[in-house]
Amino acid sequence: MSQTPEESSLYKIRHSLAHILLMAVKHHFPHAIPTIGPVTDTGFYYDLDFKDELKPSLDDLPKIEETMREIIKRNLSFRSEEVTADQARALFEFNPYKKEIINDLEKEGKEITIYYTGDDFFDLCVGNHTESTGEIQADSFKLDKIAGAYWRGSEKNTMLTRIYGLAFETREELNTYIEQQEEAKKRDHRIIGAQLKIFTTSPLVGPGLPLLQPNGMTIRKEIEDYLWSLHKKKGYSRVWTPHIAKEALYVTSGHAEKFGDELFRVQGKEDAFILKPMNCPHHMQIFSDNQFSYKDMPVRYFEPATVYRDEKSGQLGGLLRVRAITQDDGHLFCTKDQIQEEVSTIVGIIKEFYSTFNMMDGYWVSLSVRDDNKSKYLGSDEVWGIAEGALEDAAKANGLNYKRVEGEATFYGPKLDFMFKDAIGRQWQLATIQCDFNLPERFDLNYITNEGKKERPVVIHRAISGSIERFMGVMIEHFAGAFPLWLSPTQITILPITDKHHEYAHKVNSILFDADIRSECDDAKEGLGKKISNVRKMKTPYWAVIGDNEIANGTVTLEHRTEGKVGEMKVEELLERLREEIKNKK
């Protein structure tokens, strides 16, 4: 029998720590009224109502932590007891929050359990704890921060105090996580994005709608062009579709229902539109404007196209969570027999793309297939069998590190979801390949077989970078702003030492610029030290110093951001070196 997430030892440790946190808080703040204390992805928290009396501050956390460690040392055992609703209400007579939960459980006819920690302390709880507090490593957790949180998440309710803790199975894991977080803070793409003038936001434009500065657009264009170069040689064609469409398009596709109130609605004088939540329906229109035959299949469209989701403004941030999302989208229409080869081609593109970004270490792929509840899914067993098989065969043929995950398929077909780790070990779900039996049906798509009959194609959705905005955010943090040469907004800065070196410096700069190198010349009235410090601040990969010697020799003295001094070289040699490195995307 497989384990549920709640049955894992890490879950039990975190859940037990939530109870221990409450015990410790009550020890120091006896007036605190507990509400709920769940587990999070990185630990646990407890929400408490301190009324208008003394509340804990960050300075109190070490003291509370210390008390928690003492409780752990006492090795108190966890013990459950089933009670009636009336008994539960009596136990929590002075706690309106717990009584509200108890009333709800009673209404839903659910079991009500009390968990004891040792003999004296108890809490209303559904369980999954360690046997005793002693099982927890006392140094594998840390109280993290304090925040306000509304009871049951509603602004209409009381504001409670939430105490967060980090918790892992071992001290090493805790420390790794804390270091990762500290490193992540330094790499925050919002801070680096502003420092390196990659993007900006404006209250006049609105939340979740970043604007790309020239530096950001250079990075975006390089990524888009690279994506296109990978697709072009595999027989994809570019298309272009408008950002709005009538609701009828999304009623036909089913997206109107699926996205519901995440849709942005557009009102004109005569017509009402929707800002597109997906590009697929538009691409279906382009396909069905043709009458393709088996000889034309597969038909492959590529378009970096923007979709819109009305996310809550509180959830938006920088480039990672935006309301206008440019997917490097693509759809291909193929016969059932072509699924495997096409998926293999896409897998090849994904591997090449992520190798270039140094992200293939520690990646894994979820082969998301149906579960036993087959009525949830569209399409015949035969086609599901072919598609799941084709995805798995492609995964095997390409030596992918994949796990078969049942029940994670979409209702319209199975998929491969790719998770990649960034430079500090954080996992990001980025690329995806999805088989779709639904849209061809809904849009009544067909091609003519070699027997002259009409047949439905299969649609394969694929995104390599996922969302280009989010991918750019991830890349800023992955590289901490120090982009590889081919991606760098400025690739090299020419640094004349004094005024008399300006003319030659500008000449070198022009030669590089004309050769499509993103070169700049810093001819400010400043010393070389200051100029180099500026270049370092902008994380420019190369700079070329120019003084008397360089002019006399027709050379530059090249330095690299991390490799230090490269040496003196002829301008042609420099050009060749940069060109080669850019071409190889190193």
Next chain:
Amino acid sequence: MSQTPEESSLYKIRHSLAHILLMAVKHHFPHAIPTIGPVTDTGFYYDLDFKDELKPSLDDLPKIEETMREIIKRNLSFRSEEVTADQARALFEFNPYKKEIINDLEKEGKEITIYYTGDDFFDLCVGNHTESTGEIQADSFKLDKIAGAYWRGSEKNTMLTRIYGLAFETREELNTYIEQQEEAKKRDHRIIGAQLKIFTTSPLVGPGLPLLQPNGMTIRKEIEDYLWSLHKKKGYSRVWTPHIAKEALYVTSGHAEKFGDELFRVQGKEDAFILKPMNCPHHMQIFSDNQFSYKDMPVRYFEPATVYRDEKSGQLGGLLRVRAITQDDGHLFCTKDQIQEEVSTIVGIIKEFYSTFNMMDGYWVSLSVRDDNKSKYLGSDEVWGIAEGALEDAAKANGLNYKRVEGEATFYGPKLDFMFKDAIGRQWQLATIQCDFNLPERFDLNYITNEGKKERPVVIHRAISGSIERFMGVMIEHFAGAFPLWLSPTQITILPITDKHHEYAHKVNSILFDADIRSECDDAKEGLGKKISNVRKMKTPYWAVIGDNEIANGTVTLEHRTEGKVGEMKVEELLERLREEIKNKK
């Protein structure tokens, strides 16, 4: 004293013909009730109410025309008479339409005049006629078509019958226009666009929202890339901005007021947005996120970006009139002293661009400046003087064929509007360069001068192709679908004569494809004649025939769409020829 358009002889001829048309119609259809008969860009029309009685059909037009010619021959003189409203109402006692007009004129306190043609016929009219009908050349007009039209353009009113006439000063001009129209019909970009699979529309997506097929996207990308290559070498940077923004942005810019009900409004759960009607306000946000100094100026942004206008669906058509308009937009921010040089640079780009498209013959430029009513315009006399002077100097320095047109400036600054003629002589307003003193003020933009003070930059708006959708529509008609090699979706088709030539044909095709030539191979089971006819239908510039000889010699036999057989050549020679021609954009 300058002449108003209504005082031109062509206007008088057209206006007189409207009266003559009415006389002729009344002769054949005495029950017709006349309403209005104005002048158009190409002639005139008259709207009449035939009640439920006999209406003229297309077959009646020659007969009516004949009667008109007789009236012209009779050389009747036009004569005006001022009347009171009551007198006018008495004259048109049985005509509710004319009475409505008379009532309006009376309310507005305007003069009411009756125009007589000869002694018996009269019409309510403000005038501007030839002295007599004999001044009109009887063969310089033609009745064109009949259509329905609502009284005063409102669906709530009676549907009238509109009879259109074409009219020019001479028969030659009329014939030229008719031939141009016939040629234009053959070149209709909607028909060619569908035949060559350039774009499509879908009722599910909505009116005015074309989708580009792969062929269309190839053309668009070539145009966009060409535009960028022209800008890049002049120091422009690409930026990227979202398609929506909060209304506050357009209140600040003034566009909310200016575009009023042409705006598409977007409703989200928390925020309301507007689909952008202009890109400028977004670019102002990108500029003001920096603190630039005089050393950074000019700052130049380029973005092919989509704006939206809620045009009436009846006015939409193909690519020429759309609701999502991608401008090859750009804004540059400069000091007053830099205007002339920057305008010169843009003029240079425009000349290079339109020379490439063979559209510099017969172009002209409107230097649109202020008129005497200076209170209509924003900005000091000094800055207007500098800007108008800079535009005119740039026009002169670049040898532009320009006319100074007073009163055609926008309220925010003077501009140069470029009119180009297409292959059949139709004039299109395409490129524009506009100085703007308004937006820098509204967005409180500044740069630091060399004295350390804040100073307002001037903004220059520029668009080279104008709208890329419209430009593509114009280009389809200009080239009648036979695009030059560099723009052609398919540049060459390889035609193996029989099956045994397929392998070599595919090899040649691969060599070309890998060299970035848009090559296709037609290996269908069809004869060479049919294959060539297909290539001709798609207006592909080149095709290369491959048979036994070509395989033996390692060659192809090249033919060109208009130049015919080019001859047998080595594949490398073919590649070189195509590359050179593409590079030169011939």
